[in-house]
Amino acid sequence: MQGIPALVPTSAGADTYRVSTASRTVEKYSQENLLKLTQSLQTTLDIDRLLLMFSNELSRLVPHDGLSFTCTEGIKHQAGREADKHYVMTLKVPGKSEIIGVLRFDRDPTPFNLLELENIHRLSSNLAYPIRNALMYEKALLNAAKDPLTGVNNRSMMESTIQREIDLARRHGTPLTLLCADVDFFKRVNDRFGHSAGDKILRSVANSISRCIRSSDVIFRYGGEEFVILLPNTDASGSQLLAERIRTSIANSENRHLDYHINVTISIGVHTLSIEDSPGNLFNKADQALYQAKRSGRNRVCIL
Numbered sequence: 001m002q003g004i005p006a007l008v009p010t011s012a013g014a015d016t017y018r019v020s021t022a023s024r025t026v027e028k029y030s031q032e033n034l035l036k037l038t039q040s041l042q043t044t045l046d047i048d049r050l051l052l053m054f055s056n057e058l059s060r061l062v063p064h065d066g067l068s069f070t071c072t073e074g075i076k077h078q079a080g081r082e083a084d085k086h087y088v089m090t091l092k093v094p095g096k097s098e099i100i101g102v103l104r105f106d107r108d109p110t111p112f113n114l115l116e117l118e119n120i121h122r123l124s125s126n127l128a129y130p131i132r133n134a135l136m137y138e139k140a141l142l143n144a145a146k147d148p149l150t151g152v153n154n155r156s157m158m159e160s161t162i163q164r165e166i167d168l169a170r171r172h173g174t175p176l177t178l179l180c181a182d183v184d185f186f187k188r189v190n191d192r193f194g195h196s197a198g199d200k201i202l203r204s205v206a207n208s209i210s211r212c213i214r215s216s217d218v219i220f221r222y223g224g225e226e227f228v229i230l231l232p233n234t235d236a237s238g239s240q241l242l243a244e245r246i247r248t249s250i251a252n253s254e255n256r257h258l259d260y261h262i263n264v265t266i267s268i269g270v271h272t273l274s275i276e277d278s279p280g281n282l283f284n285k286a287d288q289a290l291y292q293a294k295r296s297g298r299n300r301v302c303i304l
Contacts (some may be wrong), residue, residue, distance in 0.1 A: 033057070034126065041130040045137040051079040054127050061123070062116040066106040071135055072099060083108040087117065093132060094125050100132050147221040149199055150206035158220045158228060162279045165218075165232050169273060176232055176273040177239035178282050180290040181209070181246065183225035184265045184298040197257040201264055208249045212242065228283070236272040236303060243268045243301040251299060265299035 037057050041050060047069065055067045066080030069091070083106035091100045103124060105112065112120070147154040153161070162178070169176035183205055190198040202225060209219055209227060218230040229246075231239050247266055255262040269289030273282055289304035296302065 033060075037123070038126050041126060044130075045134045047077045047131060047134045047138070048079065050127070050130050050134060051077055054123070055079045058120070058123055061119045062105075062112065064105050064107045064112075066104075068104045068106075069101055069131060070104070071101040080106065082106050085109065085111045087112050087120065089121065089124065091124060091128055091131065093128050098132075100128055100135070103127075150203050150221050152206050152210065152227070153218060153220045155220060155222050158222065159279065161218055161220075162230060162282065165230055166273060166277075166279055166282065169232065174233045175235040176230070176282075177234045177236065178271055178273075178286045179229040179231065179239065179243055179246075180222070180269040180283070180286040181227045181229065181243075181266050182268075182290055182294070184267055184294075186225035189262060189264075193257050193260065193262065197262065200257060201255060201262065204253060204255055205250055205264065205266065208253055209246055212246045212249055228286075234272075236270070239270050239272060240301060240303060243270050247299065247301055267293040267298045268301045269293055270301060270303045 037054075040053055040057075044050060044053075051067055051069055055064070058064065058067070064080070065083045066078065068076055068078040068082070070076045082104075085108055086104055086106045088102060088104045091103050092098060093100065105120060145153055145157045165176055168174075183201065186198065186201070189201055202221075205225075206219070206221065206227065209229060213219060213229060213231070216232055217234075218232075220228045220230075222228045231242065234242070247268055250264055250266045253264060255264050267290060269286045269292065271282060271285035271289055277285070285304045289302045292304065293300050293302040
């Protein structure tokens with residue numbers, strides 16, 4: 001990995017010539033194209049598209065094989081490919097200490113020279129605000145999709161997610177199962193211990209479910225004390241085992257409020273996608289199975 005160069009004049013003629021040439025090249029680019037680049041980067045809030053647009057423009061001055069950006073949370077976006085020779089720089093808001101993330105520039109077989117590194121630094125400053133705005137937009141979308149109490153996905157995200165997973169399951173010929181889960185006698189908790197205790201129970205239930213499912217599974221708070229869990233690539237038998245694991249985990253959980261231990265159980269309805277199921281049918285059949293579990297005595301799993 002190359003280090004960040006010290007772009008200062010030296011007594012060596014060749015080095016002085018390279019720096020002064022770089023300055024003239026950057027100034028020429030600034031006069032002719034910098035405004036156009038800045039304007040084009042303001043046309044999108046998609047980070048992948050921003051990188052592609054920037055990479056295409058940068059390639060006019062600095063040929064490269066790939067460019068990637070990794071934000072401070074560790075999420076990586078990439079345009080092009082990685083190479084053995086690469087240069088890494090911290091992307092900051094110009095004139096401020098705020099770190100947005102890390103940019104990596106890749107090229108084989110030759111490393112970047114001093115002139116190219118100066119061009120990279122000069123042009124990258126125009127990428128800072130567009131990427132920061134895109135990250136803020138992504139965060140706002142993510143927050144809008146989350147239930148503020150439990151931190152899981154909210155109901156507004158459920159419909160589009162179910163449709164997407166149904167399309168994927170049918171395209172790849174894989175099973176898809178939906179669980180509807182409802183906390184038993186939740187109103188009694190609120191009536192006896194208060195809504196703060198009820199909120200604590202809901203967070204505990206959401207955490208228990210999240211610990212039981214895979215990273216590919218999706219959990220939603222549907223409303224009140226009801227949760228929906230979407231299980232891609234999971235058939236009826238596998239989903240029944242998972243539902244029982246969730247039910248047992250919650251029944252065995254330790255829930256205390258003040259000096260009281262609150263026993264919590266959950267009822268779960270299960271339905272696996274069939275050929276004729278629409279998104280609405282998939283949910284409704286799992287919901288019917290849930291009510292069957294309720295009518296059968298609660299704290300159990302029913303499959304429809």
